[in-house]
Amino acid sequence: MAENNDEQPKKKGLSKGIIAIIIAVIVLAGGGAAAFFMTASSPKATFFQAEKNSIEQLQHFAETRYEGEFDWYEQSMENPVSQNATLGVNLEGLENEEFVDPQMIAMLSNAELAMNSETDMENKQAYMDLSVNVAGMNLDGIAGYVEGSDVYAELPFLEEVLQISDEDIGSVLAEVDPYTFTGNESLGIEELVFENNGQLLTDEEKEYIQDEYIMFVYDELPDDAFESENEDVEVNGESISAEKIAMNLSEDELKSVITSVLEKMKEDEEFQEILRNQFERSASTPLQDPEVMQQQIDTMFAEFDTAIDQGIEGVENFQFPDGLQSTLWVSDDKVVQRELVASMAPEGEEPIAFSLSGGQLLNDDQIYFDHTLTMGDENVEANIGLNGDFQGTGESVTDNANLTFAFDDGFTPVQFDASYTGDETLDGSARDFDRQFEFTADNQTVNLGWTGDSTYDGDQMSSNNNIAFSIPGYVDNVSMDVNSEGAVIDAVEGIDTSNVVDLGAMSAEELQQYFQGDFNSQFQQWLMQFGM
DSSP: OOOOTTOOOOOOOOOHHHHHHHHHHHHHHHHHHOOOOOOOOSHHHHHHHHHHHHHHHHHHHHHHHTHHHHHHHHHHHHSOEEEEEEEEEEOGGGTTSTTOOHHHHHHHHTOEEEEEEEEETTTTEEEEEEEEEETTEEEEEEEEEEETTEEEEEOTTOSSEEEEEHHHHHHHHHHHOTTTOOSOOBOOHHIIIIIOSSOSSOHHHHHHHIIIIIHHHHHHSOGGGEEEEEEEEEETTEEEEEEEEEEEEOHHHHHHHHHHHHHHHHHOHHHHHHHHHHHHHHHOOTTBOHHHHHHHHHHHHHTHHHHHHHHHHHHHHSBOTTOEEEEEEEETTEEEEEEEEEEEBOTTSOOEEEEEEEEEEEOSSEEEEEEEEEEEOSSOEEEEEEEEEEEOSSSEEEEEEEEEEEEEOSSSOEEEEEEEEEEEEEETTEEEEEEEEEEEETTEEEEEEEEEEEEEETTEEEEEEEEEEEETTTEEEEEEEEEEEEEEOSOOOOOOOSSEEEGGGOOHHHHHHHIIIIIHHHHHHHHGGGTO
């Protein structure tokens, strides 16, 4: 058979994973504390400075209103703390439901779960014990302790304490099931318990992205794409004298900026290392062989340059027929109204139009916003509306917010609505609150209420919460009570480890002998007290 030398390999699009991580990295860095330090008074500088100031005002509002909660979080990260919590449920609203045992409902409604914990994040120590009271029967003596990568478990029927180190988990699993596990697996205990603070980027990585990319994009945008004039706007019934700043990028200018960023990424080894770190942090899963994960990431980054080249080619062939128009109305150095319009589509396809518009008022005592996002073409349209008014950071606050989503493709329209109302009073460090959520879809409504009180006072905290759930006409009077108290302590006490069985040091045969012997014997004796 003759070879077809004219056959070309199929082009691959830019990896969705790489695109997502690139976007996430830049948004996280830019949204957290964008380093737009600009002393110039040009329309371009004012445009971006207003966005930065608006983000910072939102952060300041939240940190001021919930200062005690933020302070307690910092205490728990920097000092050893203890926290005791109890949980109970009320399931009376399910008694009349079919296939539900009323006796079981009554038993669970009178049950209580208690959890006591101690943590020292800096010294990597964490302790928790559990007790359950059901139908007058109390089950306690269940405790766990983590110190670094070592895990200890205390069970009510065991004289000894079970121990296993994270680095031994893979070898134990491989002993038990060598066909499934390689021996290199781990749970990542230290990272999971002590290092997962919700931040994907380190401070150094954020600073690098801000310096090298946020400012790079700023510099790449042509100065003459920005125009400024004075214009009055009405926001939330208030007439505001504002500076209207319009950024108008043509299709070629928009493509040029995107392409320049991709080209910079291709040559930037430090940025690629940051991307690699993000993949490692986000892709890592418990009991995954780190060598296999590393091979997968290495394979991905071996094709990084090719993926970027394909992305650049894809941008060149992509349609942005109207370019990008983004207009901000700025007052008091913050955005009070915005409008963004664009349309895009792959080559040869009908462009989809996007528009974002709305007003906002951001200050120390109020956060007001009303925005609408619309997208679609002549056949399909989707609308997302988000509005809210959060008033007060002093002794009394009232909040409301609404989210609407509507989708219509001419066949099966979809409508979803969510609303939130909140009332809070603050007396010193003591807060009382009533927060109500309502979700409606397909003419069915779900209500969720969160009421209670809390006190965050320096090195102590307490919180009492009732979370109620209802579906009108179906479920009512179902709720959960969660109450907790916390305090800064001198050190984590942990558990007595003088009598330890190290599971990680055992062979498969030794593990089998232990669990079928001593472990099972003590378990059976313990069950006898319950008549089992």
